[in-house]
Amino acid sequence: MIIDREPEQSAHARMGGRPLLLIVDDQPSNIQVLFSIFKDDYDVCMALSGEATFTFLEQRLPDLILLDVVMPEVSGFDVCRRLKGSERTADIPVIFVTANSDPEEEARGLVAGAVDFIVKPFHATVVKARVNTQLTVKRQADQLRAMAMVDGLTGVANRRRFDAVLEIEWRRAAREGGELAVIMIDVDFFKRYNDRFGHLEGDNCLRQVAGALQQRLTRSPDLLARYGGEEFVCVLPATGLNGALILSNELEQRVRALGLPHPDSEAAAVVTVSIGAAAGRPSEGGSAAALLANADTQLYCAKQNGRARVCGQNFSAQGQHGDPVDAAAN
Ligand SMILES: [Mg+2]
Incomplete structure (x- = not known):
């Protein structure tokens, strides 16, 4: 595998700081709800559209994205597919958040590369727990990726x-x-x-x-x-x-x-x-x-x-x- 980039890490992985969460939803009121759940534990950023998401990702890489499915222009599925198709963003876990509880929709989201699917209305504690689980998995994967690039004896690159x-x-x-x-x-x-x-x-x-x-x-x-x-x-x-x-x-x-x-x-x-x-x-x-x-x-x-x-x-x-x-x- 050719890696066409330097390993790029979020602030979380790099400095052991607070994880960075990106919330994407075309409804500011939905963002508000999620923001209030996570603001005490994480750094939270937001985007109101798929295009705004890609603009954001050019500047920073979040540790996890909470992604609305139904948005005008670029849908959440399309955003997810594009993230997973780019080596730079493929490792960022995506959790879909939607009001639609259709199992087929959920399956589509997972096929698009999401790690989880949360249906509204949700309980804050459940959402928190599911996000925490995915962040733990992400942190462990980041550590393994970093270790795979380091020489065990000397600590320099391998x-x-x-x-x-x-x-x-x-x-x-x-x-x-x-x-x-x-x-x-x-x-x-x-x-x-x-x-x-x-x-x-x-x-x-x-x-x-x-x-x-x-x-x-x-x-x-x-x-x-x-x-x-x-x-x-x-x-x-x-x-x-x-x-x-x-x-x-x-x-x-x-x-x-x-x-x-x-x-x-x-x-x-x-x-x-x-x-x-x-x-x-x-x-x-x-x-x-x-x-x-x-x-x-x-x-x-x-x-x-x-x-x-x-x-x-x-x-x-x-x-x-x-x-x-x-x-x-x-
Ligand atoms: Mg929406």
Whole structure:
């Protein structure tokens, strides 16, 4: 599955704050009733039509939508189908609220993707309980989705997230004509570190290296991920080779500055990393996979040249790469 977006969370999921409820109904009096039920426990917003709902969703993502079925122009069913058809909004639970108690209507609502169907007149306590249940389910699903994107050992993004983000950023840069850089980072002689100190210390080393790398990556679109084993990788949007090399050298120095003793390393007395960087303009062709392969080649080059250093290269879709740069020599 290709995820064509950064995982986007509501305020509730992001900050553990109050859930955000969106009430959609063409009758303000109906909205008032629901608002008074929920205003003490949740942040409540409202929309008076299907179109207003989509406008709202461009700005904010609620944790749950209470949706009227019968509305002029865009019906509640149509709103629900459209929400479920868009990856950005598909995970928002929808509960239909209607005066029509026809089972066929209820079935239509569930087929359209709703999680529940509430028939008016309703009891406030029942509506509250049903909304609470769905919010709990949503919160758990959000947590699972977030965990599925994080590396359990180091807490940075995992490879699945990296693959998704690299694709997104490649396509974005291809559309906008901007640059994109990828850097690959490998801990030098890590097997020897494990052999000498044991796997628990090896894990601790990887956590510290990840922490040192992450501390430097403060620009919001930049992503650090654990690629596997002792390998890390960064996606750097709007970054050319120069910027990637400057950053790579800083990352190399930061890991070295941790001062983790590594007596069996041939590169230094402490834990070090080798880094390969590649940068290019996706609008000129090629693929995200080819850019990544370029960074991997540069990592190999850094290792061949003695490790604990940075190598980089401009990526070209035609396969005519620029001159490799041994940045450690600079
Ligand atoms: Mg209505």
